Amino acid sequence: MRQSRGTAAGRGLAHLMADFDHRLPPTPRPPARRADRDPFGSTVGRHGRAGTAAGWAAVPAPLAVYRMTTEQVGGVWPFIAGNGLSSSGALLGIDYLSGGAFAADPIGWTLDGVAGVTNPNMIFFGAPGRGKSGTVKMFALRQMAYGYRTLVLGDVKDEYAPLCGALGVEPHAVGHGLPARINPLDFGPLGNDWTSLSRAEAQRRAAMVFARWLLLVKGLVGSQSVSFGPTAETAVGQVLRDVTGYSDGADRLREVTIPQLWHALREPGDMLVDACRYADRQHFLDDTRAVRDALGALVTGHLAGLFDAPTTVQVDWRAPIQSLSLSRLEPLGDQAVGVALTCLNSWGRAMTQLAEPGDLRIVIRDECWKQMRLGTDAVKSLDADLRLSRNDGCIQVVVAHKPSDMLTVGDADSQAVAIARDLLHLCATKVLLGQDEQIGDELSGLLGLSPMAERIVTDWAAAGRGRALWMVGSHVAKVQTVRTSVDLALTDTNDAITHQADRP
């Protein structure tokens, strides 16, 4: 038997058990009671830290480290969005979703393959006075630093004149009593060096020119609510080929004007009647009367003397901006402005058709709805331009009030409405400035906006000028465009009202 080690207080249970070779497990020690630890242990004294540029902080910031996959991050911090766009291009303002700067570079986005950006076109929607034109001007101005040149195709309210003035360029004004003439049936650069072209190239260019002209004549005739069927198309096509000398295999095509086309349709020769397979001259005249009358409006009507003579405007492609002002036509009504825009459109296309690679341009169509209202063919013409932009390095900028402007061109299910809907998809970048609730619903329906995006448009963007929801492909940004002191004078279109208000 073991000698027990007694104590004054007697033997404990563990000792007694040990006598029988049992080992009791050791009694766990009660955890030492920790004083409630101060999470900010080393506080800084009342006088802060000493040292150069040490500043003063009551506590050192506790740094917490978490590890997770990027997929989980979205769940843990749902309110932070990354800025997925590169920072190249025109620096426009602040993106309130990411907190970072927002820069617009539609061609860069297209080339980088930003999700959903398949073309560099942009469409701006917004209620009047929300800052659409201002944003477009700042975009164009800031892109100039990257070598972009701007063409304003139809400045209806002379809004771009201050910008042109600041860049030392005089806008070309079109209107009665002014020397500027624009021939919508201009060859543009396509007519250059015709004699030295190979036969195949000459034919390719001729096809482009005739196709553009037919589209234009269709648009002009359609704007008078006259239908332009295949028979009329054959007749106009034949006349254009005859008058230019293409039918005779001329080396150099002659320039045509609308009055020449009109005269040729009024006095058809036997060859023409035959070529169009009419029974006789009268049959030809009866069949093309509506087309002649519609064209006659441009020759003898209220637009006479504007688009019916060879072009006198010299577009200087080296200049940073060129603008065609239509403000003098405003008193003639929306339709006159619309017809003028259609002519300018066709002419602008001729001018941009043979762009050199790397020649970067921005083509601005402000107040575009005036043209869209003219009918299906006007819509088709815009559609054709937007489709081309990927090939010719142009950023086409379309400015409108609301999507239904584009949809008023025909009955709800008509072809025009279908094309107008497509137009929205031909502009990969959509910039939605402030709108009323009602139009917000319309936008959501057409563009598939999420409820949050719709609220940005109807609440946040409507609360300040220059605010917009930018939909760049599938990327969304909530941008406040920031005006610098340089931009203030260039974007202020409220001059007329403020000056009125200043009067005693």
Ligand SMILES: Nc1ncnc2c1ncn2[C@@H]1O[C@H](COP(=O)(O)OP(=O)(O)O)[C@@H](O)[C@H]1O
């Ligand atoms: N980014 C902006 N920030 C603040 N004000 C702006 C901004 N853009 C335009 N504005 C002001 O809003 C007014 C209307 O702008 P404007 O571009 O003509 O609108 P819209 O083309 O939509 O009718 C201008 O007078 C201008 O001073």
Ligand SMILES: [Mg+2]
């Ligand atoms: Mg405007």
